[in-house]
Amino acid sequence: MSDSNQNNVCEDGHAHRLHPDFSEGDVTFLSKDGVEFKVSGKPLAARSDVFKAMLQMPQADGVDKTGSDGLKESTNKDSNSHEPIHFDVKSTVLESFLAMLICPIPMMPATTFEETCEIYKMCYKYECANNITEMGRVRLAKEGKRHVLEVVRLASKPGHDDWHLGRLALEQLEDQDFIDIFTMDELRKLPSAWAGRILTTAYWGPRRGQFIDEECRLPRPATVLEYPGIGNWSELESEPR
Structure with missing residues (x-):
């Protein structure tokens, strides 16, 4: 089997599959259940200080790096060959979190209580803009x-x-x-x-x-x-x- 086939299987054995609503962009995220999300880095950097620092970080060719915040960063300069950035959350959580960051008018999709807790924790971990975190607060308070x-x-x-x-x-x-x-x-x-x-x-x-x-x-x-x-x-x- 080729290396590319091996790279399409995540740690828990799930084959990677591309999310149909997140299929274009220069940054790729991977949920723990094997769903890939391709998004533009520009809105991420505008609404998260951690993503802004990560995407501006000087990188050497062909070296993978795991940061102190737990993100596995790909460091190839060719964006098309980047390894996905791994998140230890389910695809439903990652989908809602990314939607809040990239939508022109931020909105929080429908979530369960457990999903809202995970999104709220991610807002803090990735130092999101206060209006993003506030949506999580309001949902939790309700x-x-x-x-x-x-x-x-x-x-x-x-x-x-x-x-x-x-x-x-x-x-x-x-x-x-x-x-x-x-x-x-x-x-x-x-x-x-x-x-x-x-x-x-x-x-x-x-x-x-x-x-x-x-x-x-x-x-x-x-x-x-x-x-x-x-x-x-x-x-x-x-x-x-």
Whole structure:
């Protein structure tokens, strides 16, 4: 068998197939389930600082390079002979992510909650423009109380620390839902700064969107809630992380 046939099989054994809506461009991406996406590098560079740096990086002929961000970069100068850039996500996720970056008017296609989480993480990893990341935030926040714990955990991850997403998610909750979901056991799993803000929100009234503002200030109290286990706050603060 020729080398070209071997190159058309990805690591998990799937044969490569070209996505019909992403069939032209100077950059090729490959999903983990073996779907290739050919796109123009210009909109990618305009909306992602990581892609901009990657596409402008001086490269030597015929050498493959894996960057610190996990991208496998092809370094042949002839774009037609480039190896695909591998992404460890399914084609449905990569399709939605690339569509957000290359469309003249960015739009987020319909996605499942799990796909939206992956897209949101990719927006941070590849340092996408804020209007792109904001679409992921809004989609996650619309999940309401069904997935609010997962959304807050995602927002509070090191490297994200996304207070804006946290506020959007918590605004969806009614007072009692808020208390039922964010138990002391769940708060202990969050970074202490986030746990403290959430407890403060419970005291000041979550329905008014008073989680935190851009200057980390809270308004005058409008309501006081009975929060179970509030006497254990000192224990929560001393919990080893």
